[in-house]
Amino acid sequence: MRGIEVRNIAKNYGEVQALKNVSVFFGENKIYGLLGRNGAGKTTLLNCITGRIFPDSGQIFVDGEPAIENDSAQGKIFMMGEKNFYPEGMKVRDAIKWTEEFYPDFDRDYCLKLAKQFGLNQNKKIKNLSTGYGSIFKLILTLSTNAPYLFFDEPVLGLDANHRDMFYKALLQKYVEKPFTAVISTHLIEEVSGVIEKVVIIKKGEIIRNQSVEELLSKGYTLSGSASAIDSFIEDKTVLGVDSLGGLKTAYVIGTIDPASLPAGMEIGRMDLQKLFIHLTNE
Amino acid sequence: MHFEDERPIFLQIAEYIEDGILMGAFEEEAQIPSTTEISLRYKINPATALKGINLLVDEGIVYKKRGVGMFVRVGAVEAIRRKRREAFYNDYIEKVIAEAKKLGLAKEDIIAMIERGYDR
Amino acid sequence: MNLKSAVKYQIMDGRIAIPVFYLVMFSVMVLFSISVSGLGEGTFATISGLEMATIIFLFVVGLNAFRETFRMMMQNGISRKTMFKGYVITVLILSIGMSLINAVMLWIGKAMVATKDNVLYRSLFEQLYEMRYAGNTGGVQPVLEELMFMICLSGAAMMFGYFITTLYYRLNKAGKIAVSISVPGILIVGLPIFDAVVTGGMIYRAFWRFVAFAFGLLSGPNPYYAMVSSLLAAALFAVFSWMLVRRAVIKD
16 A cells, blocks of 8 residues: 555654644545645654654555664655755755765756756855755755655745745646656645645644645635624524625635525525635644 | 635636637647646645645546546537536626626626627 | 665765865875984874874764754655664765775875884874784784774774764753763763772772773783774664663754
């Protein structure tokens, strides 16, 4: 069974339960969005999968093999994290050289092509890269490794709109040419919602949603109208949250509804991923 | 195509292609953009693009030529017109009436406006 | 293969430091030879210290061998096990390599001053063990034994440095402070005072007796004692280091 299986992972930092009984499966050749608020546990989960930290309990498998301390399993994974793990004094071109050394399927020509496209100066020392170019450096490396499982933790931090566009295009281009599994962990939900196929939402160390974007969004709807009308109408419904503006209210409802059953003056709309996320992850 | 729009992306893709067929941009028996092209052009997941195209396949509007790509079926224009005419009432007329009622417009007011529009 | 890459990377770290080290050492050697031989009659000088410098250098290499490398290995999918094995191989390569280079440099040094009467090149090994060879340290046996001696000592130095750095990495802030204060505190201040006041210098004497014994100075002198002691020390530090490394995690 190809994929990364996370089984009942728990991780505590002192009193804080960063991950509580997390189980998730990242299948072959799909693009996932890993969404969660700051401190929800996204990076902790990714760090467990990549062996950078040890979970307190639970197991992780990569294509059926245990992931921990396993060169062959970890060789199938490459992660770009928020922090840089390359020696700061190292030059970009040397970092490329060394990544190629550790990842035999690395595509140097592709890497150089991307570097040129993004305008990455290979002679610069990593510590002298701006925030944006630090991200660009990491994401170019990640895409070039040709590893079957790529993790992007906040890939577009500091990137201007043009570079963000370039990134999504490069990601999709690579994906259609030679599919792989990508897990994108980000706050920029709207931007990424078209690119991802499945979404995993993590809240306070627990996975609260794990399904395709379509499924998730079709399971609910928005209702807008006068505050009083909305309030009475939603009494018997599962409501995620409400937005109010004076006498107008919009409710985010879980479930389905027949539009014909709506009273006059009330409008039905579609959930958007960002609003859904906000209301799902609010206290 | 705006993805802040309310409807599922794959539906918008299907509609975009249908519009292209209606307007003659994609003629019958001509090839339509591949899922790859659509995915890259709009920065959406290929699976979504595929879903949109499959919708059109199911409705008999396009078909797949093995090894080559997706092509517009003969009679697609008529099929699309028929489909949309049936949906016209739900998609447009109902909304117009709802809005008109909100504004206090009478039926005759709307009819007059429609005549005005067609006369132009 | 992962292990090969891990070794390659860890040796790369020394790519600049090692040549610089030898450049400096060589320059010092040459300078001293020239300047001392220029002194007049009646002066006598002994030049040594390359070995000591090498040991200290390798100790420092060990001290710097963990943190940056660990992060790099974690980023590139290399397990702690493979990284550590890579380090052990690096220790072997550097110990053997530098000991060989030192042997050659010693030979060069001796050749440079062969014509001068008032300058002498003596290695650390010679200073400790020349009695064993009745003063003739040019033969095959002393050279071989010196080589082995240096290799073992170098290995121990590198493993010791590595142990210290991995220990510090694993300790939390409080632990680091505690160790940084208490260890030197006891060794440099506490113990000597205690020894002077309470035990009348017994600890000091026992300690140096132990060191002399471990280096085989009381038994011949016999360099094989030193080799065994160094290997034992290296093995011990290696074991402790591994215990620390295997549960090391990426911190921020």
